[in-house]
Structure formats: structure tokens, C-alpha cells
Ligand code: SF4
């Protein structure tokens with residue numbers, strides 16, 4: 001099926017070449033990082049995880065979000081999604097590849113990465129995270145590929161796929177749950193030490209993933225002969241609306257617990273993020289922007305008039321993607337490390353090379369997504385066109 | 386020779402399957418297969434304990450200068466690099482304020498004298514260490530024999546999960562080549578350096594304990610730091626703990642730190 | 649479908665690339681590099697035997713060192729007694745390099761020949777006495 005990705009218009013190829021260019025730059029920067037060490041990033045012994053792990057966390061959410069089309073279609077027999085499940089699965093593949101790359105670029109000794117499997121450590125959450133992420137990637141590859149191939153050949157997909165498809169649903173939930181457990185199981189990190197962290201991660205995932213899908217669907221409709229469908233986009237929009245509301249609700253629960261109990265360990269991080277701590281307030285404007293974006297997103301998606309209008313829906317989805325990205329990508333990780341365990345405030349900001357490498361990883365993801373979607377859409381055009 | 390090659394191939398095969406992580410353990414056994422065996426032992430002078438612990442008498446340290454000898458001794462001995470760039474900082478043992486060392490017991494009004502004392506902080510070699518729980522490769526582990534929380538620098542992948550897990554900020558990461566932070570002439574040739582991309586921290590001077598010496602900071606403290614077996618009621622540490630009121634850092638977290646402070 | 653010619657062409661290119669080093673040697677008449685010869689220091693000569701028989705050390709020193717490393721770092725065992733009952737401190741810097749203080753003429757010669765680049769010396773000093781070479 002890969003050959004389908006080799007036939008494209010001029011703009012398709014321009015896009016692919018542009019991505020390859022960005023990937024090349026990112027790769028060169030990464031070679032620099034290998035040479036010099038993680039010292040080229042803005043991380044320190046106080047904020048020991050930064051932009052890479054934050055983006056990893058965000059993308060795990062995007063990957064898990066794909067299940068929001070798989071689940072209604074296969075479990076509730078919601079026929080309309082039949083057209084778009086493949087888009088959800090392929091989005092998950094691209095997101096997971098980025099996740100794994102982000103982990104690798106974050107390692108101090110990437111050549112030893114396989115030690116995680118060589119010395120399996122069952123008490124480490126990272127071990128399980130490696131397992132579920134790779135498992136979910138494999139499932140989506142197998143399912144996505146075979147279902148698409150079957151569709152192309154005009155037959156029903158193989159019987160043995162069905163259990164694997166069902167398996168993908170708990171796996172989607174587990175990847176983000178386990179990722180949340182990476183953080184929420186650590187004593188002495190008050191910001192993460194909360195049982196609602198995993199649910200919070202899931203809710204923002206189920207908002208961001210489908211929101212991205214809405215935008216991708218609109219884009220596909222505009223540029224190809226395949227129409228993912230009005231109803232499908234509306235249903236996705238509704239999912240986004242629910243999920244983003246729940247996400248903000250969970251966040252408010254967090255605020256209540258921290259500020260009504262008045263336990264400093266829990267309040268300090270939130271204070272740092274939203275009003276600044278001891279005069280350090282680099283993230284304050286970002287966090288309020290994020291909140292603002294999410295609230296506007298809620299207004300636009302919950303209100304039926306703006307949701308049913310595809311232009312405003314698209315705007316809402318873009319705002320929600322940006323809002324959740326700031327929330328998780330900037331606030332969630334730095335916020336947990338500031339103040340540090342000795343209650344000192346050392347702030348973190350990503351450096352240019354760090355951002356360059358991050359953009360490079362995103363470009364790889366975009367390339368994978370482009371190729372996979374190109375295949376999927378070509379098959380759809382063949383079959384339905 | 387042939388058999389050894391075959392054995393090696395087999396071991397490599399097993400390792401490739403991820404089934405055996407310690408093929409090397411058997412690698413030198415056959416050489417001793419017929420005839421006398423090779424042996425590993427602790428060495429004649431080794432100091433042993435079931436759980437090493439430390440008691441720091443903070444009353445004996447009044448000023449920053451009082452702590453310097455200990456910090457110097459440790460960092461010199463272990464080739465701990467020094468970087469001007471704050472982000473790359475590496476430290477095994479350092480000085481801090483009362484409210485940083487004990488953020489949860491810092492009252493607003495406390496003895497001025499105690500508040501202005503400098504406090505030494507280092508890895509607590511916790512009895513229930515979250516860093517060990519978090520490490521995905523067992524590069525950080527707690528030694529069964531004496532409870533020291535150790536680092537295997539050869540195995541560490543530099544994921545820094547242990548740094549997030551330690552609630553005391555005891556760990557440092559080699560963000561750049563550590564050699565850059567060392568003065569060539571001052572390198573202790575008897576002790577290894579580290580490579581970039583791994584985590585490091587205090588080891589309770591296991592290399593000294595193995596040779597019958599007390600940790601470097603204990604030796605440099607002039608008796609203000611006591612070191613010994615926590616599980617031995619007769620040890621000096623237990624004696625001191627019996628006679629003095631001590632506190633530990635963030636005790637409420639359940640990590641069971643093994644560094645005690647007399648305040 | 650006439651993919652055949654492409655397949656054959658691809659195979660030919662692959663074969664050409666695969667055989668190029670051999671062809672290069674045939675054409676230029678290059679000979680295999682001579683076996684490296686390692687130099688023993690006076691101290692090493694005087695000791696007659698390493699911690700294990702020379703034959704064993706030549707082929708298995710990496711496994712031995714790996715084992716030593718595991719024992720020292722992970723089990724807290726620091727002494728090694730060989731088959732002859734002699735005891736050594738298991739330390740690359742302080743034991744091995746004490747005798748073989750000529751890394752360039754001892755370790756490196758073979759390692760370069762075999763094109764292996766162990767990173768032991770990133771951390772472990774190659775001459776603990778700090779003698780000038
Ligand atoms: S102080 Fe930190 S690094 Fe040391 S044992 Fe406890 S948790 Fe681990």
C-alpha cells in the first residue's frame with residue numbers, strides 16, 4: 001500500500017521535502033546534543049525534565065485520544081465513524097512514534113536505552129510505560145494496516161483482528177494512565193501527587209486528540225476527494241466539548257483541594273504557575289492564556305450554534321489544542337519541579353537547540369502522519385470515488 | 386578455546402533474547418572448572434553493617450567555613466566537578482538553610498541560633514528509597530549487605546526518573562562532560578570520574594568502607610558527624626541517638642532517611 | 649508488470665556495493681594489517697603472569713572485567729582470588745593499569761587493530777600513579 005504515498009501532487013511533495021528539511025536540521029542539532037550532552041538544553045538538577053518530556057506527555061494524550069473514534073465504532077456500533085477510525089488509528093501511530101523519539105532524545109545515554117528491557121525492573125513505572133507505549137503502537141499498526149488493506153480489496157477485515165481491536169481500547173486508556181503514574185507516584189512532588197492526575201491527563205487527551213482529528217478531517221475534505229463526513233465531524237466536536245469541560249472541572253477540583261486544605265506543598269506549585277512565587281513568574285502569562293483558550297474553547301464547543309458551524313468549530317478546536325498544549329507541555333512538567341524539594345525556586349526555559357530538536361521530532365511525526373494519511377485517503381478515494 | 390567461543394556465542398544469544406542479564410557471571414567459571422576455583426571476597430579490612438546511618442551534630446557547625454572541610458574532602462576525593470553554569474551544577478554534599486533542609490518543620494519563630502546555623506545535606510540512603518523504586522534499569526539500587534543506596538554508572542541510561550523521585554534533591558546529572566569541571570592536576574587518580582549523561586550522588590564512601598575507613602566527611606568533621614550501624618544497638622550511632630533528640634528530613638514521606646540531625 | 653529489470657538492477661547494485669571492499673583489496677593488492685604486538689612493562693614482565701593465564705586474558709579479559717565490575721559495584725566484593733590462590737583488588741585503574749601503565753602500547757594496540765573503542769578510560773584513569781609517560 002505504501003506505493004500510494006509515492007504518487008502525489010506538487011504541493012504534496014513540497015510539503016514532504018520541507019518536512020525532510022526540518023527533520024535534517026533537528027537531526028543535526030541532536031548530533032550536537034549527543035556530542036555535548038544534555039547541557040545544551042535548559043534543564044538543571046532542579047528541573048531535571050523539560051520540554052522533551054512535556055511534549056512526550058502531551059503526545060501520549062494525542063495518541064490515546066484516537067480511541068475516541070475507535071470505541072464508538074467497534075463497541076457501540078456507531079456506523080458513521082467507520083469512515084474515520086483509520087484516521088484515529090493512524091494519528092495514534094504518528095503520535096506514538098513521536099513519543100518514543102522524545103524519550104530517546106531525553107536520555108543522557110541513549111545507546112543504553114535497551115537496558116530497560118535487558119534489566120526489566122517491575123517496580124519502575126517507566127518499564128511499564130515502555131511496554132504499553134510499544135504495545136499500543138504495534139496494535140495500531142497491525143489493526144490500521146490490515147483494516148485499510150481489507151477495505152481496499154473490498155473484503156471484510158480478518159476475524160482475528162477483532163480481539164486486537166478490542167484490546168486497543170484498554171491499551172489507549174492504559175498508555176495515558178501509566179504515563180500519569182510516572183508523575184503521580186512520586187513522594188515529595190506535591191503538584192503531581194494527586195489521584196486525579198491520571199483522569200486529568202485522560203480528559204485533556206480526549207479533548208486534544210479529537211480536536212486535532214476535527215482539524216485533520218476538515219483539511220482532508222478540503223484538499224482531497226474524500227469527505228470524512230459532516231456527521232462525523234460533529235460527533236467529534238461533541239466529544240471535544242464534553243472532554244474539555246471535564247478537563248477544566250478536574251482542574252478546578254485540584255484547585256479546591258490545594259487551596260481549601262491550604263497545604264503549602266500543594267499550593268506552592270499552582271501559585272508559581274498562576275501568580276508567581278518569590279518573584280519568579282515566567283509561566284504566569286502562559287498559564288492564564290491556556291486557561292483563557294480552554295474557556296473560549298468550552299464556550300464555542302458547548303454552544304450548539306458555534307459547534308454546528310464548521311468554521312467556529314475549527315477555531316474552537318485550534319484553541320483547545322493550543323490551550324491543552326500549554327497546560328501540559330509547559331505547565332505540567334516545569335510546574336512540578338518548581339519550587340524544588342528544598343523549596344528553592346529555579347526556573348526553567350527551553351533553549352533554542354532544545355526547541356529545534358523538539359520541532360524536528362514533530363516534523364518526523366508530521367511526515368509519518370502525512371504518509372499514512374496519504375495512503376488512507378488514496379484508498380478511500382479508490383473505494384468511494 | 387573453542388568451547389569458550391561457543392559458550393560466548395550461547396551467552397550472547399541468551400542476552401540477545403533478553404533472558405539473561407548477567408551472562409558474564411558464568412564466563413570465568415569454566416576456566417576454573419577443573420582445578421581450584423576463583424573466588425570473590427570482601428577484603429580483610431572491610432567495615433560492615435546491616436544499615437549504615439549518620440548522625441550530624443549541627444550544633445557543632447556555626448559558620449559556612451565550618452562545613453567547608455567536609456564538602457571539600459568529599460568533592461575532591463570523588464572527583465566531583467565544579468561548574469560555573471548553575472544549570473550544570475553537581476554536588477554530593479552541600480550546605481543549606483534550616484528552612485530548605487527541613488521545609489516542613491520550619492516554624493516562623495525558632496531559635497535564632499539554630500536558624501542561622503548552616504546545615505549539611507546529602508543523600509539520606511533511605512531505607513525505603515523512592516529513587517530505587519523509580520529506576521527502570523536497577524542502575525540505582527539499595528545494597529542488601531549494608532543498605533547503601535548505590536549507583537551503577539555503567540548501567541544508568543540517564544532518564545533522570547530517580548531525580549524526579551528523590552524528595553531531597555540529592556541527585557545530580559552530568560549535563561556536560563564532567564572532565565570540563567575538573568582541574569587536571571587536582572584529579573584524584575585513585576577514584577574514577579564519570580561520563581556525561583549519567584546521574585551521580587553520595588555513596589557513603591563505599592570505597593573507603595571497603596578498606597576499613599570512615600566516610601571522608603565523617604573523618605573531616607572532627608567528631609561532629611557520627612557514622613555506624615543503625616541496626617546494632619551497641620553502635621555509636623545508636624548510642625548518640627539514644628542520648629540526643631534528633632530530626633530527619635521530610636520524615637512524613639515514609640522514605641525512612643538514614644541521616645539524622647541533632648539540632 | 650516488467651519489474652524484473654528493476655529487481656535485477658537493484659540486486660546488481662547491492663552485490664557491487666557488498667563486494668566493493670573485497671574488490672578494492674584485490675585491485676590495490678592490499679594485505680591484511682599485521683598482528684599487533686603488545687608491549688609489556690618491566691613490572692608486567694616481572695610478574696610473569698596476569699591475574700589469570702595469558703591465553704585466558706587475551707580472549708576473555710572483557711568478560712573478566714565485566715564480572716569484576718558487577719562484583720565491585722553491585723555486590724560490594726572487592727577482592728579476587730585466582731586459581732593459584734593469589735588475591736587482587738578488583739580495580740581497572742589501581743590493579744590492571746598499575747602493571748600495564750602503558751595504555752598506548754598495550755591496550756590501544758589491540759583495540760585499534762580490532763577497531764573496538766571501549767570507553768573505560770572516560771572515567772577510569774589509565775595510570776593511577778600519575779607517572780609521566
Ligand atoms: S535521599 Fe534521595 S537519592 Fe538518597 S536514597 Fe533517599 S530518595 Fe534516594
Ligand code: SF4
Nearest residue numbers: 520541542544545547
Ligand atoms: S537516570 Fe540512571 S539511575 Fe536514574 S532512574 Fe534513570 S537509569 Fe536509573
